[in-house]
Each structure stands twice: as structure tokens, then as C-alpha cells.
Amino acid sequence: MKDERLDEWRRRSREVFTIAWPIGLMIRLVRHVFDIDGTWAYLVQLVVGVGVVVSGLAWAMTVALLRRRSAPPVAEVGGEKPTPVQTVRVAPPNSLVFVMDDRVGEIPDDCGAAPVVATSSCVVVGTLAEIDGETEVRLSGPDDFAGAEELTMAWSGTIDTAGALEVTTSHADVLASMQLQRAGSVRVAVWTNDRHQPDVVWIVVG
Numbered sequence: 001m002k003d004e005r006l007d008e009w010r011r012r013s014r015e016v017f018t019i020a021w022p023i024g025l026m027i028r029l030v031r032h033v034f035d036i037d038g039t040w041a042y043l044v045q046l047v048v049g050v051g052v053v054v055s056g057l058a059w060a061m062t063v064a065l066l067r068r069r070s071a072p073p074v075a076e077v078g079g080e081k082p083t084p085v086q087t088v089r090v091a092p093p094n095s096l097v098f099v100m101d102d103r104v105g106e107i108p109d110d111c112g113a114a115p116v117v118a119t120s121s122c123v124v125v126g127t128l129a130e131i132d133g134e135t136e137v138r139l140s141g142p143d144d145f146a147g148a149e150e151l152t153m154a155w156s157g158t159i160d161t162a163g164a165l166e167v168t169t170s171h172a173d174v175l176a177s178m179q180l181q182r183a184g185s186v187r188v189a190v191w192t193n194d195r196h197q198p199d200v201v202w203i204v205v206g
Contacts, residue, residue, distance in 0.1 A: 084144070085138050085139070085140040085144050086138065086139045086140065086176040086177075086178075087136060087137070087138045088136075088137050088175045088176060089134045089135070089136050089137075090134055090135060090137060090169070090175060091128075091130045091131075091133060091134045091135065092127055092130065092135065092169040092170070092175075093130060093169055093170050093171050094111075094112075094130065094170045095126055095127050095128065095129050095130045095197075096111055096112075096124055096125065096126060096127065096169070096170055097124070097125050097127060097135075097137055097167055097168070097169060097175065097201065098122060098123070098124055098125075098166075098167070098168045098169070098170070099122065099123040099124075099125065099159070099165065099166075099167055099188060099190070099203055100121055100122035100123070100159065100161075100165070100166065100168075101121070101160075101161035101162050101163070101164050101165055101166065102166060102168070102172075103162040103164075104121050104160055104161065104162045105119075105121045105122040105159075106119045106120070106121050106122055107119070107122050107124065108122065108124055111124045111170075112126070114126075115154060115192075115195055115196055116154045116155040116190055118155065118157060118159065119159075120159060120160055121159050121160040121161070122159065123155060123157075123159060123188055123190060125154070125155075125190055125192070125201055125203075126196070126197070126198075127197070127198060127199070127201060128194075128197045128198060128199040129197055132197070133199065134199070135198065135199045135200070135201060136199060136200045136201070137167060137175055137176065137201050137203070138176075138200075138201070138202040138203065139167050139175075139176035139177075139178060139203045139205070140202070140203075140204060140205070141178075141204070141205060141206045142204055142205075142206050145191075145202065145204045150193045150200075151191040151192060151193050151200065151202060152191065152192065152193075152195075153189055153190070153191055154190045154191065154192045154195070154198075155188075155189070155190040156187075156188070156189040156190070157187070157188065158185040158186060158187050158188065159185065159186065159188055160184065160185055161180060161183060161184065161185075161186055162183045163179070163180050163182060163183040164177065164178065164179050164180060165177065165178045165180060165186065165188075165205055166178075167203060176203075178205055180205075186205060186206065187205070187206060188203065188204070188205055189203075189204040190202075190203055190204075191203075191204065
């Protein structure tokens with residue numbers, strides 16, 4: 001997570017530099033071509049600077065909007081408009097999925113000791129064997145849980161978070177994510193359609 005934040009900071013710094021360095025170049029060019037000094041020089045600097053800054057802000061806002069539109073949906077527990085159930089089909093490496101906030105999550109020492117194992121901040125769920133096919137993984141709040149008859153509760157409890165929850169593979173690939181209203185303990189229930197090798201895993205948070 002720290003590496004991702006550092007990369008984001010570096011990327012933002014490059015974007016700012018890309019916008020800022022042409023300002024000085026354009027001001028010097030205008031002053032040289034038109035031989036402007038004194039008060040007029042400051043006015044030219046102001047006009048050119050404001051123009052470049054406004055253009056840069058418009059460009060940055062457009063890029064941010066495009067990124068937001070292309071980002072995967074994120075559910076929010078307790079929001080006024082709950083998002084739909086997040087569903088993904090995957091053959092996870094090692095036939096395991098992890099439910100935790102990766103900022104505070106502590107993975108169990110033996111993830112394969114039982115179909116579902118947990119610590120105070122992480123739940124590990126076994127899936128259909130990777131070589132046998134894909135598993136449908138769902139993430140939702142309790143209001144969106146359909147409670148299908150073929151599913152039974154495999155685990156229920158609380159885990160500690162820093163304000164978010166993710167469903168990931170053992171390779172740290174994020175399958176689904178959910179923002180929480182606050183940091184602290186959150187209730188999690190795991191429902192599956194088979195005790196040992198389920199091909200449907202529904203994670204209900206809240």
C-alpha cells in the first residue's frame with residue numbers, strides 16, 4: 001500500500017511538472033519576441049500564467065473524470081444508495097480468497113487447515129479447486145443478500161478493519177472492495193454452496 005501511495009505521489013509530481021514548466025518557457029518567449037519590460041511584462045506573465053494554469057486544471061479534471069468512470073464499482077456499507085452485488089468469476093491461485101483490509105489484515109498461519117479459517121482481521125475461504133474451474137465470488141451488504149436456498153453459512157464473526165474491506169487472491173489481486181463507514185470491527189458472514197469445494201462464495205458485510 002505504501003508503495004502504491006509513493007507511486008501515486010510520483011505520478012502526480014510528474015503531472016504538475018508537465019503543466020508547470022511550459023509557463024516559464026512561454027513567458028520568456030513572449031517577453032523576448034515582443035521586447036516587453038516593466039509593468040507590461042508583469043501583466044503578460046500574469047495573463048499567460050493564469051491561462052496555462054486554467055488549461056492545466058481543466059486537463060487534470062478531465063483525466064480524473066475518465067479514471068473515475070473506468071474504475072470498478074465500490075460498494076459502501078450504510079450508504080443511502082447501496083450499490084449492486086459485486087460478482088466475479090475466478091479460479092483463484094491456491095483455491096483461496098482472502099477477506100480483509102490489507103492495511104491491518106493478519107493472514108492465518110495455516111490457510112488450508114479448514115474450509116474457512118480466520119484471524120481477528122482476516123478471513124480465508126477455500127474455493128473450488130483451481131484446476132477444476134472457476135468460482136463465483138460475490139460481495140455485498142446484508143440488504144443485498146438474496147439468501148439462496150442452496151447456500152449455507154460457512155462462517156460468521158467480526159474482523160478488524162481500517163475503514164475498508166477487500167476480497168483478494170493469494171497473489172493480492174483485488175476481486176471486489178467495499179468502503180465502510182468507519183474503522184473498527186465489522187461483521188462478516190461467508191455463505192457457500194458446498195462445505196469443502198464451493199463454486200459459489202457469497203461474502204456479506206455488515
